[in-house]
Amino acid sequence: MFEDSPEAFVSRWQRHAADVELFPHREGSPLLECRAGDAILQLFERTGPYLSRPGRQRTILHPVTTELELLPDGSAAPELTTTGISSLIATGTVVTVEGDVVVIDAGVPLVVGVAGELPAGLVPGRLVRFVGAAPVHGFVVTGHGAGNGAARRSHADDTI
Secondary structure, three states: OOOOOHHHHHHHHHHHOEEEEEOOOOOOOOEEEEEEOOEEEEEEEOOOOOOOOOEEEEEEEEEEEOOOEEEOOOOOOOEEEEEEOOEEEEEEEEEEEEOOEEEEEOOOEEEEEEOOOOOOOOOOOOEEEEEEEEEEEEEEOOOOOHHHOHHHHHHHHHOO
């Protein structure tokens, strides 16, 4: 399990949020379209449809994979490519490894959940490639303390 709640996930990983351009989104659709680097991604929006506004916004990009492939250093450049609706292939450098979550710099930061076994020798600085299964999750990080979920959490607690 990669998260206890969307608010806890945002609180833990917001330092690795990507600066993306969000596009207007169709009412009732769970997919949020964004430009991350040179790629257009459809994200399964996890923080609710009313936190995101069109324009530049910090968003945690959270793909899930079953396997990370270690690559020889210098053998590939960082790259993020969409392969279909809410799926991707990425190549990048490992920034940090925390349990079964690996942050990868693929031109934009990706907070990758690994559902399979982590490869031996996976350390910060290693070059990796992976295929992200659909859907890629997106957690919009709102400004001035709201991104940690504290305000939303206390509001929910008040209604119990």
